[in-house]
Amino acid sequence: MSEKAQLHLNGKVYELPTVTGSEGEKAVDISTLRDLTGYITLDDGYGNTGSCSSAITFIDGEKGILRYRGIPIEELAVKSTFVETAYLLIYGKLPTHPEKARFSDLLTENENLHEGMKHHFEGFPPSSHPMAMLSAMINASSCFYPGLMKSPDSESFEVQAARLLSQVRTIAAFSYRKSRGLPFLYPKPAYKYTANFLYMMFSDPYGSYELKPEVVRALDLIFLLHADHEQNCSTSTVRMVASSEANLFASAAAGVCALWGPLHGGANQAVITMLEEIHASGDDGRRFITAAKDKNSGKRLMGFGHRVYKNYDPRAKIIKAASDLLLHTLNREDPLLDIARKLEEAALGDSYFVERKLYPNVDFYSGIMMRAIGIPTEMFTVMFAIGRMPGWIANFKELLDERRKRICRPRQIYIGPTERHYLPPEQRR
Ligand code: ACO
Secondary structure, three states: OOOEEEEEEOOEEEEEEEEEOOOOOEEEOOOOHHHHHOOOOOOHHHOOOOOOOOOOEEEEOOOOEEEEOOEEHHHHHHHOOHHHHHHHHHHOOOOOHHHHHHHHHHHHHOOOOOHHHHHHHHOOOOOOOHHHHHHHHHHHHHHHOHHHHOOOOHHHHHHHHHHHHHHHHHHHHHHHHHHOOOOOOOOOOOOOHHHHHHHHHHOEOOEOOOOOHHHHHHHHHHHHHOOOOOOOHHHHHHHHHHOOOOOHHHHHHHHHHHHHOOOOOOHHHHHHHHHHHHHHHOOOOHHHHHHHHOHHHOOOOOOEOOOOOOOOOHHHHHHHHHHHHHHHHOOOOOHHHHHHHHHHHHHHOOHHHHHOOOOEOOHHHHHHHHHHHOOOHHHHHHHHHHHHHHHHHHHHHHHHHOOOOOOOOOOOOOOOOOOOOOOOHHHOO
16 A cells, blocks of 8 residues: 655645656646645745656766666666667667667658658758757648648557658758758768767768778767757657647757757757856866855856766766767867866865766767767757757657646645736836
8 A cells, every 4th residue: 555645734645656667756646636635735946856757767866877767777777779769769679680670761751851840941041050940840841741730549650750750850950951052962871870969960972981880889879878868858748748649849849949058958058158268268166166156156067966966967977978989989179078078076075066066977078979970060950959869759658658637737835916007008017
């Protein structure tokens, strides 16, 4: 029998059921609270609110644990690929050989954009941010494939999921080419997922980009490490939109918009901007650390801190080691890496950051790695969006498969004026 929580309110005692997850996480189920008591819960920024039960990703922020479908991120980072991990997240199990081959074929069959979408890109001004193009074009997909408009059943889901996962990469590459005034390159069916993306980004009509295995592997790892992260801002957005029974593409486009902000996926771009500013000012990082601690400075140490991790983000550990290795293999030096290391060392020894449990998150070193790969800064958050797509699709599917579907609709405590009356203009002040 599960424990009951007791709530003492206005001289009465109410019993509320509790729920325990498979890793021992506990929640008080307050779904009957308003009916019973007339009260709702209030939780700024949802810091203490479980919005759903989910079997996809487990995080223990105190211990720095991240697992996709039970498998530690450290194991997947070494043994898996982005596409295999995408399958794991979406379908809940590692694929067998035939399942993997079918998934891979579906990705290849759906990699080309509708030719009409290519012309749609023409309307964007060259200065458009690739994230704006990405969300607009993902959403526009349903105009070109009307079948995408309706919520998928389990059969059509497979194709829709593969189309989205495959085309997000093509749209991302086209967005970049558009922003640089370069001709679009169609995907090559012979290339695997990440190699194909690099080919579409960096090849010329007159010469193919040299696909270095270590670079392909590095970007694949970045995608894999971003593939899901339970109910973060963008994934919650996807679930929120999907709960209205909006289609998969509309839900994912909303996820891209939520991801764009500098407090979420936009942080990887913001980290590099911060490191460049520190470098240009001749600071070794110490002045910036002082500013980041001052609430009036308007500065934060970007790439540090996390709502859930109160310990080192396990993805940051993997990325830090991988970026060291990549720079070494490519025989490259990056002065920004030295500044990042100094900032990290200073912050981890500073009581402000220690007391608030602020550690490097995944974005702190991912930008350094993407710079080494040659990804331009304005595309960093797009890389995050490609990586996060399996997580959004998996969460969409989980919602789709739920027997009891409920629209997400939080309540509020109204603090505006009480009833007052409409005044004619001459009486207004
Ligand atoms: N630099 C300086 N101070 C910080 C930072 C930071 N990066 N992050 C948090 N703090 C401080 C806050 O000012 C606050 O201080 P106070 O208690 O004295 O008021 C305290 O630490 C708690 O911070 P909150 O903003 O309440 O923490 P929250 O959980 O709401 O925010 C967030 C988490 C948004 C990630 C925050 O740490 C942040 O802005 N970090 C920088 C941006 C960033 O790297 N975002 C990427 C997140 S990971 C991802 O999306 C992949």
